[in-house]
Amino acid sequence: MDFNNIVPGITFEREYIVEETDTAAVFGNDNVPVFASPRLLSWIEGTAIGAVKPFLPEGWETVGTSFEFKHMAATPVGMKVRIVVELTEVNGKLLTFQIKGYDEVDKICEGTHGRAIIDLQKFMSRVSSKAKG
Secondary structure (H helix, E strand, O other): OOOOOOOOOOOEEEEOOHHHHHHHOOOOOOOEEEEEEEHHHHHHHHHHHHHHHHOOOOEEEEEEEEEEEOOOOOOEEOOEEEEEEEEEEEEOEEEEEEEEEEOOOOOOOHHHHEEEEHHHHHHHHHHHHHHOO
8 A cells, every 4th residue: 555645844833722631640640730741742743643644545544653752731621731743754664653642731732652553454353352451
């Protein structure tokens, strides 16, 4: 399969609102009711998925392979967060994104995120085989 339409320079961004369910308190840090790094990670991943999904043929998806990011500033509940991704490298089916996140006051994160393009049917077949032991 050829993915010539997935090229460095593709950018995408999404905005989210931090809710109580997005806080560190929900993820086990009981006394810290601010935006949690695990939720930030999931929002980064969702934004990267959105960047390339329109360019994938039917039956193809991407899966996360790596994260390297700094969560640099706390964000309170109710504040808007904007995640920006840019595809910076394509190596066959391996994709690398530059990631940045901003709340309404600060830059809250930066780093990189890796994803792999997969044939969903083959991928799920391997997962199914693994589950059967």
